[in-house]
Amino acid sequence: MSSRTLVFIVPLVVIAFFWLMARWESRHVKDASKKGYFERNGKVLGIAFILLVAFWTVFLVALPYLYMVVESFHPKLPPMERGGPNDYLTLQQYGSFFVSPADGETNWLHMSTFFFSILISIIVTAINFTICYPLAYYMAQAGSAQKVRLILLGLIVPYWVNEILRAFALRLMLATKGLINNILVAAGLINTPIDFLGDNVGLYVGLSYAYLLVMMFPLYNAIESLDKNQIEAARDLGAPWWRIHKDVVIPHAKPGIASGCTMVFMFSAGALAAPQFLGGTRTLWFTSVIYNFFFQAFNWPRGSAYSFILLAACIALVMLMLRLFKVSLGETIR
Amino acid sequence: MSAGVELDHITVRFGDFTAVKDATLDIKGGEFFSFLGPSGCGKTTILRTVSGFLDPSEGAVRIGGQDMAGIGPNKRPTALIFQNLALFPLMSVFENITYGLRVRGVGKAERMKRADELLEQIALPGQGKKLVSELSGGQKQRVAIARALAVQPKVLLLDEPLSALDLKLRQHMRNELRSIQQMVGITFIYITHDQGEALTMSDRVAVMSDGVIQQVADGRSVYDEPQTAFVASFVGENNALPGTVTKADGEFAVVETGFGPLRGRNPHALREGARAILFVRPESAQLAPSQNSSSFQTKVRSVAFEGNMTHVFLEGAGKKEVMVTVTRHGGDIVPEEGETATVSYEPRLGLVLPEGSLARE
Amino acid sequence: MKSKHAMKIMLGFYMLLFFGYLFGPIIVMALTAFNTPDYPQAYPYEGFTLNWFVKLWNDSAMMDGLQNSIVIGMCVVAISVPVGLAAAIIMTQIYHRARGLFYLVTISPLLTPGVIIGISTVIFWKDVMSVTDVTKAVFYRGMVLAVLGQASFISAYVLLIFMARLTRFDRAQEEAALDLGASHPQVFWHILVPFLKPAIVSAVVIAFLSSFENYNTTTFAILADRTLVTVLAGQVRQGTTPALSALAVCIIGLSLFGAITYEVLKRREQRQADRAQQLAKMAERSEVAA
Numbered sequence: 011m012s013s014r015t016l017v018f019i020v021p022l023v024v025i026a027f028f029w030l031m032a033r034w035e036s037r038h039v040k041d042a043s044k045k046g047y048f049e050r051n052g053k054v055l056g057i058a059f060i061l062l063v064a065f066w067t068v069f070l071v072a073l074p075y076l077y078m079v080v081e082s083f084h085p086k087l088p089p090m091e092r093g094g095p096n097d098y099l100t101l102q103q104y105g106s107f108f109v110s111p112a113d114g115e116t117n118w119l120h121m122s123t124f125f126f127s128i129l130i131s132i133i134v135t136a137i138n139f140t141i142c143y144p145l146a147y148y149m150a151q152a153g154s155a156q157k158v159r160l161i162l163l164g165l166i167v168p169y170w171v172n173e174i175l176r177a178f179a180l181r182l183m184l185a186t187k188g189l190i191n192n193i194l195v196a197a198g199l200i201n202t203p204i205d206f207l208g209d210n211v212g213l214y215v216g217l218s219y220a221y222l223l224v225m226m227f228p229l230y231n232a233i234e235s236l237d238k239n240q241i242e243a244a245r246d247l248g249a250p251w252w253r254i255h256k257d258v259v260i261p262h263a264k265p266g267i268a269s270g271c272t273m274v275f276m277f278s279a280g281a282l283a284a285p286q287f288l289g290g291t292r293t294l295w296f297t298s299v300i301y302n303f304f305f306q307a308f309n310w311p312r313g314s315a316y317s318f319i320l321l322a323a324c325i326a327l328v329m330l331m332l333r334l335f336k337v338s339l340g341e342t343i344r
Numbered sequence: 345m346s347a348g349v350e351l352d353h354i355t356v357r358f359g360d361f362t363a364v365k366d367a368t369l370d371i372k373g374g375e376f377f378s379f380l381g382p383s384g385c386g387k388t389t390i391l392r393t394v395s396g397f398l399d400p401s402e403g404a405v406r407i408g409g410q411d412m413a414g415i416g417p418n419k420r421p422t423a424l425i426f427q428n429l430a431l432f433p434l435m436s437v438f439e440n441i442t443y444g445l446r447v448r449g450v451g452k453a454e455r456m457k458r459a460d461e462l463l464e465q466i467a468l469p470g471q472g473k474k475l476v477s478e479l480s481g482g483q484k485q486r487v488a489i490a491r492a493l494a495v496q497p498k499v500l501l502l503d504e505p506l507s508a509l510d511l512k513l514r515q516h517m518r519n520e521l522r523s524i525q526q527m528v529g530i531t532f533i534y535i536t537h538d539q540g541e542a543l544t545m546s547d548r549v550a551v552m553s554d555g556v557i558q559q560v561a562d563g564r565s566v567y568d569e570p571q572t573a574f575v576a577s578f579v580g581e582n583n584a585l586p587g588t589v590t591k592a593d594g595e596f597a598v599v600e601t602g603f604g605p606l607r608g609r610n611p612h613a614l615r616e617g618a619r620a621i622l623f624v625r626p627e628s629a630q631l632a633p634s635q636n637s638s639s640f641q642t643k644v645r646s647v648a649f650e651g652n653m654t655h656v657f658l659e660g661a662g663k664k665e666v667m668v669t670v671t672r673h674g675g676d677i678v679p680e681e682g683e684t685a686t687v688s689y690e691p692r693l694g695l696v697l698p699e700g701s702l703a704r705e
Numbered sequence: 706m707k708s709k710h711a712m713k714i715m716l717g718f719y720m721l722l723f724f725g726y727l728f729g730p731i732i733v734m735a736l737t738a739f740n741t742p743d744y745p746q747a748y749p750y751e752g753f754t755l756n757w758f759v760k761l762w763n764d765s766a767m768m769d770g771l772q773n774s775i776v777i778g779m780c781v782v783a784i785s786v787p788v789g790l791a792a793a794i795i796m797t798q799i800y801h802r803a804r805g806l807f808y809l810v811t812i813s814p815l816l817t818p819g820v821i822i823g824i825s826t827v828i829f830w831k832d833v834m835s836v837t838d839v840t841k842a843v844f845y846r847g848m849v850l851a852v853l854g855q856a857s858f859i860s861a862y863v864l865l866i867f868m869a870r871l872t873r874f875d876r877a878q879e880e881a882a883l884d885l886g887a888s889h890p891q892v893f894w895h896i897l898v899p900f901l902k903p904a905i906v907s908a909v910v911i912a913f914l915s916s917f918e919n920y921n922t923t924t925f926a927i928l929a930d931r932t933l934v935t936v937l938a939g940q941v942r943q944g945t946t947p948a949l950s951a952l953a954v955c956i957i958g959l960s961l962f963g964a965i966t967y968e969v970l971k972r973r974e975q976r977q978a979d980r981a982q983q984l985a986k987m988a989e990r991s992e993v994a995a
Binding site: 078165 | 712716719720723724726727728729730731733734737787788791792794795798800802803806807810811813814815816817818819820821822824825826828829830832853856857860888889890893914918920921924925934937938941942945949950952953956957959960961963964967968971
């Protein structure tokens with residue numbers, strides 16, 4: 011049985027495992043309040059729910075993901091040769107990240123692109139947080155319900171414009187013939203247009219801009235849940251404003267901060283539009299590298315391997331950050 | 345149409361915790377029956393077991409003689425009034441009341457007719473179109489009752505329905521519920537922690553504590569003839585004087601208490617040497633020596649004037665106080681704080697019961 | 706309180722910068738839609754024109770993409786809303802030891818970069834659908850794959866929306882309905898679904914919009930077909946014309962319309978709730994007096 015077909019067994023095994031455990035437990039621990047699943051939902055609805063959920067978790071989430079991981083351990087083959095003798099498990103795709111298969115040299119290009127993308131994503135997350143925090147605080151603590159709703163609408167409307175158009179708009183402003191350069195030249199402040207895009211300024215601005223909303227909501231929710239009286243109490247005791255934030259607000263809002271930062275980081279690291287349209291010609295973003303493997307080189311296994319590397323690194327980083335700030339994963343999804 | 349409810353050795357367990365222990369009862373059809381006890385005593389658990397939301401770990405529930413095992417709450421001839429009423433907020437009064445009929449496939453015209461009848465009965469004529477959010481607390485109560493009665497249940501179960509209402513309204517609703525029950529004639533099973541409610545409204549009361557049914561009797565018997573220390577201390581105010589039986593002669597016994605030997609009735613025929621508690625109600629005692637009474641002396645700690653009654657609190661054994669209640673024009677002279685007074689009572693008004701846990705204050 | 710005054714000024718300045726940053730590029734782009742030069746230009750201003758809107762309307766690739774986007778959006782809604790609801794309900798009922806894993810699996814698409822979802826969708830379904838030639842011909846198309854790829858994470862959005870709403874559900878109502886004789890399907894349709902209605906509306910709107918504007922996943926999954934967004938991306942890559950700005954203006958217009966409608970409805974809802982409360986208070990008062 012090929013490794014590919016093996017993938018289909020995994021979800022079945024997991025489900026069977028839990029189902030058996032549940033049956034064993036219900037037989038040995040008698041609890042009056044535990045009504046059976048089909049007793050609670052009726053037969054028709056009960057089956058419908060199970061089918062819908064199984065379809066989603068198994069066929070739309072688990073299997074495609076597992077399948078991609080398996081694919082990353084195979085060499086690139088034309089359709090004819092798949093399943094044949096040349097189709098064997100291999101680490102060559104992962105190896106190609108470190109040593110370029112074309113010339114046997116260390117793959118500095120891809121590795122540096124990778125680290126660059128991660129580093130920039132971290133910086134972008136920090137910038138994003140700094141920008142969003144004051145407004146989130148103001149909305150959560152100071153505004154009336156109506157004002158808050160208006161501000162929220164004001165935040166959401168720009169994001170209804172598609173991310174590509176937003177990147178396009180930023181490009182209009184930052185291009186050598188764009189608005190900002192036109193104004194600067196016309197005002198006599200500079201003589202030649204500044205190459206914002208080529209110097210990656212466009213990329214940073216674009217990425218910070220793109221995910222403000224994603225940071226704003228969890229942050230707002232977390233700060234909003236803080237009892238206003240605590241802030242009053244701290245102020246009453248004589249704490250200066252920065253201490254109030256450091257000692258009262260931020261510790262309380264930690265899950266929201268963690269949630270927002272996680273989302274922004276992952277969106278940035280996995281961004282496609284901003285690097286494609288705002289990056290200079292010299293900019294290479296890791297996701298673009300993956301994109302090229304797919305659409306230019308048609309090397310799906312290698313693209314999968316790189317995808318997995320990206321995902322693993324992101325998750326590792328996020329887990330590290332959560333551990334560092336002592337927040338559990340369950341708290342962040344609130 | 346009403347039916348009796350039998351609890352046959354019902355035990356209900358949640359994992360390691362036993363909420364109801366071996367409850368056996370026979371509630372007659374058409375009776376107004378209450379379960380009285382502090383929170384956590386198991387009365388809600390019994391109610392939910394009768395209505396079908398819980399399956400008993402042991403024992404059987406029979407309604408009208410029919411075993412209810414395996415029959416879900418939607419198929420039982422019971423209707424439940426929830427503590428928070430659980431009216432459907434998105435439906436109007438009319439839709440709420442007729443919901444039970446709707447799921448039984450009753451046609452719209454018939455439903456409207458029934459709704460109008462019920463609205464008349466609960467004194468809310470013509471209010472069918474109103475939304476639940478537009479009603480007052482008392483009105484919501486009545487709509488909940490009408491909703492339950494609409495399905496013509498054989499047994500109506502009420503889960504502390506009056507606890508959310510304020511005092512005046514509660515008094516009013518007590519009478520209303522009683523008269524509704526008598527008018528409709530079905531079995532009411534009522535649970536509450538308020539003894540005033542239980543005693544005034546019910547035909548019979550079951551006093552519960554820690555999952556055990558302590559006593560089942562009508563109100564007067566539960567008050568005058570409590571069978572366990574818990575019942576004696578939970579229902580009404582009661583002075584509990586622990587001690588050991590020193591003499592048991594026929595109907596009476598003498599108990600050596602912290603105040604010395606005192607006499608009381610001995611319905612359980614406790615023998616000498618048995619550990620017991622002597623109970624004397626505050627209103628059964630007087631603050632003056634008198635003939636043919638048991639008595640003891642102690643210091644007055646405080647006096648509380650409550651309008652038609654005055655409560656005198658005297659030093660008892662340890663931290664516990666003894667309370668004597670004097671009515672306004674009862675002829676007693678009320679002593680002052682710090683004075684030593686004589687507390688006396690007729691022995692037949694004292695009750696000797698086996699040692700047991702008392703109701704928590 | 707001088708520091709408080711200073712704070713207020715700083716706050717105002719900050720808000721100005723913030724919303725300037727947010728709206729600035731959009732406004733600039735909107736301006737270029739009405740400016741005559743071939744290259745999108747906001748400054749200097751050369752002359753008002755509506756030409757670019759006409760060009761947009763005549764762009765067949767865009768229109769084709771728009772149609773596909775709408776179809777895909779509707780399909781994604783049709784899949785993800787029931788799936789998300791089922792998952793939310795099961796989340797509360799699943800065997801407690803399995804809940805953690807279940808939660809993780811259902812939330813994971815939210816954390817996975819869209820690119821990876823797109824890739825895995827194509828890789829997986831290509832093999833599955835190629836099992837027979839017939840299934841390959843019928844199912845292996847961009848539109849189908851895009852729906853499947855998007856549904857995987859949009860269902861997670863829907864799940865979160867329903868979970869949030871379900872926590873506020875009073876279980877006693879479910880029991881009351883059962884007690885009155887309703888069957889379980891009746892409880893579901895009469896009691897639970899009406900309660901969930903606001904969440905259903907949110908879920909449909911968010912699912913559709915998320916699907917419509919999705920790029921990262923759709924780029925990979927759409928194969929030979931196209932959506933409005935992928936057409937857009939192609940055009941932005943090749944060269945820019947103010948027709949794209951015109952598109953942005955249309956979208957902004959629609960969103961503003963949506964936002965205003967939402968605000969109006971919300972205000973009306975608030976007024977109704979206030980009125981009901983007034984009536985209840987009056988009833989209470991007259992009752993006590995009686």
